[in-house]
Amino acid sequence: MSSVITIDHVSKSYGTCNAVSDLTLSLHAGEILGFLGANGAGKTTTIKMLLGFFSPDSGQISLFGHNPSDASTRQRVGFMPETAYYYPYLNIRELLSFYGGLCGMSSSLIRQRSEDLIARTGLDHAKKRLLKTYSKGMLQRAGIAQALLHDPDLLILDEPFTGLDPLARIQLRDLILELKTKGKTILFSSHELSEAELMCDRVAIMKNGKLVLAKPVKEVVCDGNTNLERIFLNVLQAP
Amino acid sequence: MHTLRQLSALIRLSLYDLYRRKDLVIVTILAVVVLVPMSFATPFGIKGASRYLNEISLLLVWLFVLVIAMTRTARIIPTEIDSRTIYPLLAKPASRTVILLGRYAGVLIASLSVLLLFYGLYALINTMKSAFFPWEVFIQALLLHISFVILVTALALLGSLFFNSDANLSVSGILIAGMILYGQQLPVLAAEHSLPIRAILHILYWLAPHCELFDMRTRLIHHWPAIPWLACFCIFLYALAYAAFCFGIATWLFNRKKV
Amino acid sequence: MNFPLTITLLILPPCLLFSTSNLIENSSARCGYSVHPQQGQGDNLLDIIAGDTRTIIGNALLEKAEAYYHGGLTDHGDCSLVTAGEGHDHNHHEDERDSVQSSAWRDPWSYLNAQLQTKAHVHLDKAEELLPWYWAACEASPHNIQALEAAAYALAQMAEKPQAALQLLEKGIRDNPYNVTLELSRGEILIKHFKDFKNAETAFLAAYQKSLHEKASKDDILKAKALFYLGYITKHRNDLNALQQWQQIARETMSLDLLSIRNLLELN
Structure with missing residues (x-):
């Protein structure tokens, strides 16, 4: 199985604070990885390095075997940020048209993909409204739509379930599982352990910048008496 | 093609920004509120004055275009960072250089569209009111004003990578106003001082943007003859070169900026 | 700072200043504040609030009119004149232009700036283009005597509207009751444009009396001018006794006779 994400002994510090220490992790094609950890564990820093926003102090990161800071590498990556504040004076169609343009998509393709994604994210009724009138949950849906617009092979979702109502959660979960069946690779960071348990092939738990657990979900919860939440708490509370 | 699509998307974003935020509507209403009552004014009961209206119109055009161009440019990067829209933006397959160029070009085109609109109205009203209109001077004034906007937006873009938008507006505003008022006095001032102030003033004279070179309002209002076209193009090229220099440094900084 | 706020901050203060000036002026005229020796009821709340700002704005507007x-x-003062005008020194700058060209490579900014400046200047003969600025200067600062005088001159001499000039001066006199200059200007217009010697005499007499007032300017030229015109008017109506009387006052107060004053001040 080919490796989509390869993180090899990566460290990153901000001043004296070690955000990520000696992280080694890989993600294979078609896999869903739940990237878990408490606040400040280093999840977002890792995701930012994966997207090439900045380079690690040491170690190497590659996406599809290429440097993530190359613009061409990001052609195959879709990203949804944790807190989504999109351009408030655009409507969802214009937002998707903008991001589609940035991905180099043609107008007709953008139109076609936009309509499909607007419908699938449940924003059909609000497609003419400016984003400044959207609720937080609606903005999350807009974020998902823009991340999927150019049909990326790798999807990186930072806290995708935040602010979503139960129905939207189920829709997003179904969407993610559908993408998996299409062979897409998905990495998402989350505090929603139940969602991770339901969807992920593997989980990686970070603590104080270090990877403390990286196992298939089936192995983690093989004992019928335990669940991911309990494992997570045990890992975090361990000295 | 790919890069052109990216640039086109970024430019459209700035145009939406300008027109949806209703900045243009606000400045147009302000201009109407100021100019319409003035156009009906008959000081001391005597009619026939037009130059003062032209002067105030052009002053408002300068002021509004400068404010729009500067505020829009100064906000490009800080707003993207503050609102976190920078993350999905940088995650797209566009290089940072293209993103900065597109955003800068967008703001520039938006500002220049306002400029062209106001100059068009100025020419229209003047040609309707008077048989004589100094077209050559008008075109030169327009060209130099466009050059000025190119220069100040590039300056504000560079400033936006050092300061937040308010500080950037203050610093750029002081620099631009200072150069308009005292740009040509710097060598005289330098001659009156000893080192190191003399050296500082000379460096400032050679490095700071010569914003005083772009204002042809007096020539336009008082129907002076046109300036030599060579001088006009030299000033235009100077603005382009200065803007390219600022943009080059801004790109270098933006490519190294941690977000 | 958001855009509308920036614009408001830039536009609002001058608009407020002009729009409220008359309102405050009228409502506070009865208060009788007096901060300047030559001013009367025109001293108002706005003067106290705005301080010298109105004077500065008035002077700037006056300079604009002059420009x-x-x-x-x-x-x-630094350019050659194309159209014949009145009493300016006009230097021709062909040689300097050559030297500017030669320094283009040494100092391109200065060279380009020189290209933008005009090489010659004209005198405007259309008074209506000046009047808005004079009007604004007088409105901004009702105690700006230079503005009032210049506006009256432009109205009477250039626009040939002496009646409007008189009205302006009368308002100026009300706002600056101890000012001698405005009375003199009013008298001159009455003589020159209306041949109204009777009212002109009243104006010059008022000018002379104000010149003696402790609050008036101590400029002897104004007093001399008033005396000359009073003598001129009495001579015009062949009142030799009165002429002698003014002649004597001139000798006593200024050690000059009226003829010397005329020659000295180059009066017609």
Whole structure:
């Protein structure tokens, strides 16, 4: 199985604070990885390095075997940020048209993909409204739509379930599982352990910048008496 | 093609920004509120004055275009960072250089569209009111004003990578106003001082943007003859070169900026 | 700072200043504040609030009017004149232009700036283009005597509207009751444009009396001018006794006779 994400002994510090220490992790094609950890564990820093926003102090990161800071590498990556504040004076169609343009998509393709994604994210009724009138949950849906617009092979979702109502959660979960069946690779960071348990092939738990657990979900919860939440708490509370 | 699509998307974003935020509507209403009552004014009961209206119109055009161009440019990067829209933006397959160029070009085109609109109205009203209109001077004034906007937006873009938008507006505003008022006095001032102030003033004279070179309002209002076209193009090229220099440094900084 | 706020901050203060000036002026005229020796009821709340700001704005507007008179040139002593005008020194700058060209490579900014400046200036003969600025200067600062005088001159001499000039001066006199200059200007217009010697005499007499007032300017030229015109009017109506009387006052107070005053001040 080919490796989509390869993180090899990566460290990153901000001043004296070690955000990520000696992280080694890989993600294979078609896999869903739940990237878990408490606040400040280093999840977002890792995701930012994966997207090439900045380079690690040491170690190497590659996406599809290429440097993530190359613009061409990001052609195959879709990203949804944790807190989504999109351009408030655009409507969802214009937002998707903008991001589609940035991905180099043609107008007709953008139109076609936009309509499909607007419908699938449940924003059909609000497609003419400016984003400044959207609720937080609606903005999350807009974020998902823009991340999927150019049909990326790798999807990186930072806290995708935040602010979503139960129905939207189920829709997003179904969407993610559908993408998996299409062979897409998905990495998402989350505090929603139940969602991770339901969807992920593997989980990686970070603590104080270090990877403390990286196992298939089936192995983690093989004992019928335990669940991911309990494992997570045990890992975090361990000295 | 790919890069052109990216640039086109970024430019459209700035145009939406300008027109949806209703900045243009606000400045147009302000201009109407100021100019319409003035156009009906008959000081001391005597009619026939037009130059003062032209002067105030052009002053408002300068002021509004400068404010729009500067505020829009100064906000490009800080707003993207503050609102976190920078993350999905940088995650797209566009290089940072293209993103900065597109955003800068967008703001520039938006500002220049306002400029062209106001100059068009100025020419229209003047040609309707008077048989004589100094077209050559008008075109030169327009060209130099466009050059000025190119220069100040590039300056504000560079400033936006050092300061937040308010500080950037203050610093750029002081620099631009200072150069308009005292740009040509710097060598005289330098001659009156000893080192190191003399050296500082000379460096400032050679490095700071010569914003005083772009204002042809007096020539336009008082129907002076046109300036030599060579001088006009030299000033235009100077603005382009200065803007390219600022943009080059801004790109270098933006490519190294941690977000 | 958001955009509308920026614009408001830039536009609002001058608009407020002009729009409220008359309102406050009228409502506070009865208060009788007096901060300047030559001013009367025109001293108002706005003067106290705005301080010298109105004077500065008034002077700036007056300078703008002067620039308009010189075809837009602010530095009008330094250029050659194309159209014949009145009493300016006009230097021709062909040699300097050559030297500017030769220094283009040494100092391109200065060279380009020189290209933008005009090489010659004209005198505007259309008074209506100056009047808005004079009007604004007088409105901004009702105690700006120079503005009032210049506006009255432009109205009477250039626009040939002496009646409007008189009205302006009368308002100026009300706002500056101890000012001698305005009375003199009013008298001159009455003589020159209306041949109204009777009212002119009243104006010059008022000018002379104000010149003796402790609050008036101590400029002897104004007093001398008033005396000359009073003598001129009495001579015009062949009142030799009164003429002698003014002659004597001139000798006593200024050690000059009226003829010397005329020669000295180059009066017609």
